[in-house]
Amino acid sequence: MSAATDRDRRRASRELALAVLCHLESYPAAEHAAAARVVLDAPPSGEGEGEDAFATLAGDAAARGFAEELVALWREHHVEVDRLIEETSRSWRLSRMDRVDRNIVRLATTELLARADVPRAAVLSEAVRLASRYGSERSAAFVNGLVEALAKRLRPAGDGGATGEPGAGA
Numbered sequence: 001m002s003a004a005t006d007r008d009r010r011r012a013s014r015e016l017a018l019a020v021l022c023h024l025e026s027y028p029a030a031e032h033a034a035a036a037r038v039v040l041d042a043p044p045s046g047e048g049e050g051e052d053a054f055a056t057l058a059g060d061a062a063a064r065g066f067a068e069e070l071v072a073l074w075r076e077h078h079v080e081v082d083r084l085i086e087e088t089s090r091s092w093r094l095s096r097m098d099r100v101d102r103n104i105v106r107l108a109t110t111e112l113l114a115r116a117d118v119p120r121a122a123v124l125s126e127a128v129r130l131a132s133r134y135g136s137e138r139s140a141a142f143v144n145g146l147v148e149a150l151a152k153r154l155r156p157a158g159d160g161g162a163t164g165e166p167g168a169g170a
Contacts, residue, residue: 013063
Protein backbone atom coordinates (compact mmCIF):
# COMPACT_ATOMS: atom_id res chain seq x y z
CA MET A 1 0.00 0.00 0.00
CA SER A 2 1.37 3.43 -0.92
CA ALA A 3 2.11 6.04 1.74
CA ALA A 4 -0.69 8.25 0.36
CA THR A 5 -3.21 5.41 0.52
CA ASP A 6 -2.09 4.48 4.04
CA ARG A 7 -2.39 8.14 5.11
CA ASP A 8 -5.90 8.36 3.59
CA ARG A 9 -6.94 5.17 5.35
CA ARG A 10 -5.62 6.43 8.68
CA ARG A 11 -7.52 9.68 8.15
CA ALA A 12 -10.69 7.69 7.54
CA SER A 13 -9.91 5.62 10.64
CA ARG A 14 -9.63 8.72 12.79
CA GLU A 15 -12.99 9.95 11.51
CA LEU A 16 -14.53 6.61 12.38
CA ALA A 17 -12.85 6.57 15.81
CA LEU A 18 -14.10 10.11 16.46
CA ALA A 19 -17.66 9.06 15.70
CA VAL A 20 -17.34 6.08 18.03
CA LEU A 21 -15.90 8.18 20.87
CA CYS A 22 -18.76 10.69 20.52
CA HIS A 23 -21.21 7.77 20.60
CA LEU A 24 -19.61 6.24 23.69
CA GLU A 25 -20.31 9.35 25.73
CA SER A 26 -23.93 8.17 25.96
CA TYR A 27 -22.93 4.97 27.77
CA PRO A 28 -21.32 4.09 31.10
CA ALA A 29 -17.71 2.91 30.83
CA ALA A 30 -18.72 -0.68 31.59
CA GLU A 31 -20.77 -0.72 28.38
CA HIS A 32 -18.21 0.93 26.07
CA ALA A 33 -17.00 -2.27 24.41
CA ALA A 34 -20.51 -3.41 23.54
CA ALA A 35 -21.58 0.10 22.46
CA ALA A 36 -18.57 0.44 20.16
CA ARG A 37 -19.36 -2.95 18.64
CA VAL A 38 -22.96 -1.91 17.96
CA VAL A 39 -22.02 1.30 16.18
CA LEU A 40 -19.30 -0.40 14.12
CA ASP A 41 -21.36 -3.48 13.25
CA ALA A 42 -24.55 -1.59 12.40
CA PRO A 43 -23.43 1.89 11.37
CA PRO A 44 -26.09 4.47 10.62
CA SER A 45 -26.59 5.30 6.98
CA GLY A 46 -28.67 7.94 5.31
CA GLU A 47 -30.44 8.19 2.04
CA GLY A 48 -29.02 11.54 0.90
CA GLU A 49 -25.77 12.13 -0.93
CA GLY A 50 -22.82 11.60 1.39
CA GLU A 51 -24.96 10.44 4.30
CA ASP A 52 -23.67 6.88 4.05
CA ALA A 53 -20.04 7.93 4.63
CA PHE A 54 -19.95 6.46 8.14
CA ALA A 55 -21.24 3.08 6.92
CA THR A 56 -18.68 3.16 4.11
CA LEU A 57 -15.86 3.84 6.59
CA ALA A 58 -17.05 1.07 8.91
CA GLY A 59 -17.11 -1.32 5.95
CA ASP A 60 -13.44 -0.74 5.07
CA ALA A 61 -11.62 -3.47 7.02
CA ALA A 62 -8.27 -1.65 7.20
CA ALA A 63 -9.79 1.68 8.24
CA ARG A 64 -12.00 -0.06 10.75
CA GLY A 65 -9.06 -1.98 12.20
CA PHE A 66 -7.06 1.16 12.96
CA ALA A 67 -10.19 2.89 14.31
CA GLU A 68 -10.86 -0.07 16.62
CA GLU A 69 -7.24 0.10 17.80
CA LEU A 70 -7.54 3.83 18.57
CA VAL A 71 -10.81 3.31 20.45
CA ALA A 72 -9.33 0.38 22.40
CA LEU A 73 -6.28 2.47 23.31
CA TRP A 74 -8.54 5.30 24.48
CA ARG A 75 -10.60 2.88 26.56
CA GLU A 76 -7.40 1.52 28.13
CA HIS A 77 -5.99 4.99 28.90
CA HIS A 78 -9.15 7.12 29.23
CA VAL A 79 -8.59 8.08 32.87
CA GLU A 80 -5.04 9.25 32.18
CA VAL A 81 -6.07 10.93 28.91
CA ASP A 82 -8.83 12.93 30.58
CA ARG A 83 -6.53 13.83 33.49
CA LEU A 84 -3.86 15.11 31.09
CA ILE A 85 -6.39 17.19 29.18
CA GLU A 86 -7.81 18.68 32.40
CA GLU A 87 -4.32 19.52 33.68
CA THR A 88 -3.25 21.07 30.38
CA SER A 89 -6.35 23.06 29.49
CA ARG A 90 -6.13 26.51 31.04
CA SER A 91 -9.59 27.83 30.34
CA TRP A 92 -11.88 24.89 29.74
CA ARG A 93 -12.85 21.96 31.88
CA LEU A 94 -13.35 18.80 29.86
CA SER A 95 -17.06 18.72 30.67
CA ARG A 96 -17.53 22.24 29.25
CA MET A 97 -15.83 21.54 25.93
CA ASP A 98 -17.92 20.90 22.86
CA ARG A 99 -18.50 17.14 22.43
CA VAL A 100 -16.72 16.99 19.06
CA ASP A 101 -13.77 19.09 20.22
CA ARG A 102 -13.46 17.09 23.44
CA ASN A 103 -13.33 13.80 21.57
CA ILE A 104 -10.87 15.07 18.95
CA VAL A 105 -8.57 16.14 21.79
CA ARG A 106 -9.07 12.75 23.49
CA LEU A 107 -8.21 10.94 20.27
CA ALA A 108 -5.08 13.06 19.70
CA THR A 109 -3.98 12.67 23.32
CA THR A 110 -4.41 8.93 23.07
CA GLU A 111 -2.19 8.82 19.98
CA LEU A 112 0.42 11.06 21.61
CA LEU A 113 0.43 8.87 24.70
CA ALA A 114 0.14 5.36 23.26
CA ARG A 115 1.31 5.51 19.63
CA ALA A 116 4.91 6.72 19.69
CA ASP A 117 5.27 5.55 16.07
CA VAL A 118 2.91 8.31 14.88
CA PRO A 119 4.81 11.59 14.51
CA ARG A 120 3.59 14.33 16.78
CA ALA A 121 3.21 16.66 13.77
CA ALA A 122 0.87 14.13 12.15
CA VAL A 123 -1.23 13.87 15.32
CA LEU A 124 -1.55 17.65 15.51
CA SER A 125 -2.32 18.02 11.81
CA GLU A 126 -5.00 15.34 11.90
CA ALA A 127 -6.63 16.79 15.02
CA VAL A 128 -6.89 20.22 13.37
CA ARG A 129 -8.22 18.64 10.16
CA LEU A 130 -10.94 16.81 12.11
CA ALA A 131 -11.83 19.97 14.01
CA SER A 132 -12.07 21.96 10.78
CA ARG A 133 -14.27 19.33 9.21
CA TYR A 134 -16.58 18.41 12.09
CA GLY A 135 -16.34 21.20 14.65
CA SER A 136 -17.54 24.76 14.89
CA GLU A 137 -15.82 27.71 13.24
CA ARG A 138 -13.66 28.10 16.38
CA SER A 139 -12.85 24.41 16.84
CA ALA A 140 -9.68 24.25 14.76
CA ALA A 141 -7.97 27.03 16.73
CA PHE A 142 -9.10 25.59 20.06
CA VAL A 143 -8.01 22.04 19.20
CA ASN A 144 -4.71 23.28 17.72
CA GLY A 145 -3.79 25.18 20.89
CA LEU A 146 -4.75 22.43 23.31
CA VAL A 147 -3.25 19.53 21.34
CA GLU A 148 -0.03 21.51 20.75
CA ALA A 149 0.25 22.10 24.52
CA LEU A 150 -0.39 18.39 25.15
CA ALA A 151 2.19 17.42 22.51
CA LYS A 152 4.84 19.65 24.11
CA ARG A 153 4.07 18.04 27.45
CA LEU A 154 3.92 14.43 26.26
CA ARG A 155 6.51 14.51 23.49
CA PRO A 156 9.04 17.29 23.88
CA ALA A 157 10.73 18.45 20.67
CA GLY A 158 13.49 16.14 19.54
CA ASP A 159 11.66 13.03 20.77
CA GLY A 160 12.05 11.36 17.37
CA GLY A 161 8.30 11.31 16.87
CA ALA A 162 8.03 14.94 15.88
CA THR A 163 9.58 14.72 12.44
CA GLY A 164 6.35 14.99 10.52
CA GLU A 165 7.95 13.36 7.49
CA PRO A 166 5.52 13.13 4.58
CA GLY A 167 3.53 9.94 4.91
CA ALA A 168 5.29 8.90 8.09
CA GLY A 169 2.77 7.58 10.53
CA ALA A 170 0.00 9.86 9.36
